[in-house]
Amino acid sequence: MSPVIIEDWRAVPEALRGATVALGNFDGVHLGHAAVIRAAHGARPDLPLGVLTFEPHPREHFRPEDPPFRLTLLPAKAEALGALGVSVIYALRFDAALAAMPAETFVEQVLQQGIGAKHLACGPDFAFGHRRGGDTAFLAREAEARGIGLTIVPPVMDDGAQISSTHIRRLLQDGYPERAARDLGRLFELRGEVFHGDKLGRELGWPTANILLGRQVEPARGVYAVTVVLADGSEVPGVANVGRRPTLGGDPVTRLEAHLFDWSGDLYGQEIRVRLHAFLRPDATFGGLEELKAAIAADAAEARRVLAAGDAPG
Incomplete structure (x- = not known):
């Protein structure tokens, strides 16, 4: 079954609140992303499995003049996430208001009050809030204060290099689709x-x-x-x-x-x-x-x- 996609954190149906939630942009839904999603599920297998991501990608918002760079647009991303067992995707509209939201407000209004997250998982370099003011240390403090669990997932490595969307884009641009496929876990x-x-x-x-x-x-x-x-x-x-x-x-x-x-x-x-x-x-x-x-x-x-x-x- 395809995941349910929620775009407005202010209007999440009660039945879709209270999930264990993986955080990130998830462009490409590569093996590193899969590790974060597995960690979210493993921490609270009793809860629905959700992903919180942003559309458009924040880089598209801040640097619209950049050449196109997306590995997966939302329909492809949703399919790949669904294949990993994700049942709900909070694909938050990334606009000027969300970009200006302080990190503490994001935790309180979006993560706690909006989607009602019970547990969170993210990579060590996840950052959020106005000017990326919230890092994982900040998130850990804020989550603990609100009774929300948190798992920080170490990077997944391939031949000594961290698997990342940026690295996969470079592999594709350099003509190595088979190496990109290895990091994506699919063609x-x-x-x-x-x-x-x-x-x-x-x-x-x-x-x-x-x-x-x-x-x-x-x-x-x-x-x-x-x-x-x-x-x-x-x-x-x-x-x-x-x-x-x-x-x-x-x-x-x-x-x-x-x-x-x-x-x-x-x-x-x-x-x-x-x-x-x-x-x-x-x-x-x-x-x-x-x-x-x-x-x-x-x-x-x-x-x-x-x-x-x-x-x-x-």
Whole structure:
């Protein structure tokens, strides 16, 4: 069952108060986040399991000019949290009022009075309140004074590095989706609605489903072996390009173009999910359409090989 999403901490139904609550942004819902959620549940398994997060991400509020960076927008985040057993998500609207709220007020009005949290769990670097004025030491004092339990969860490490959303974004931007998947605990995917392109792929013999990235992080530009999840839940292997089509004169925004192997049909207007298995090569400019066509054929052959072998390219 999908988690219930609550956006207003002032209007939480009584039945959804009194949970054990994991705190954080949870962008990506990676293995470190999963550890915090398990700790929240383990401390009070008798209570409903909740997550308190913020939408939009505070960085989107404070630095709207930053390039898109989200690993998971709210629908994808909710699905990943639901898979971990979360039953309620307090996705608080992060606006100027919430940003200006002092840390003590946040504990009293949001955590205690608003959602009625009985136990809290967070990572050691969790900070909240106006100018991030509340750290875990502050939270520990405030929670104890109010009879709320608290578990501070140590970071989860991978090869000596802390698993974090920032690190996963960097891995994706550097062309290592398989390493990002290891830290996420699942393949990274990009979601979007298929739109009408210029049909050039069809003319070249390689029809593609095109999506825009929107607020999602842009991985390394280039070619990937992928699995495409269709609206009906079926999964189709394929090859995809993330880029701005330099051979065709360049696009103003990045798009993802996915060719689905051994499949035909109409996907326009449908949301698809493109899961990145392996980065095959960087984006490139070709001398013409015939050269581009030959490169696509070679990319497709390599993607088939990689997907069949279940490994990353050598």
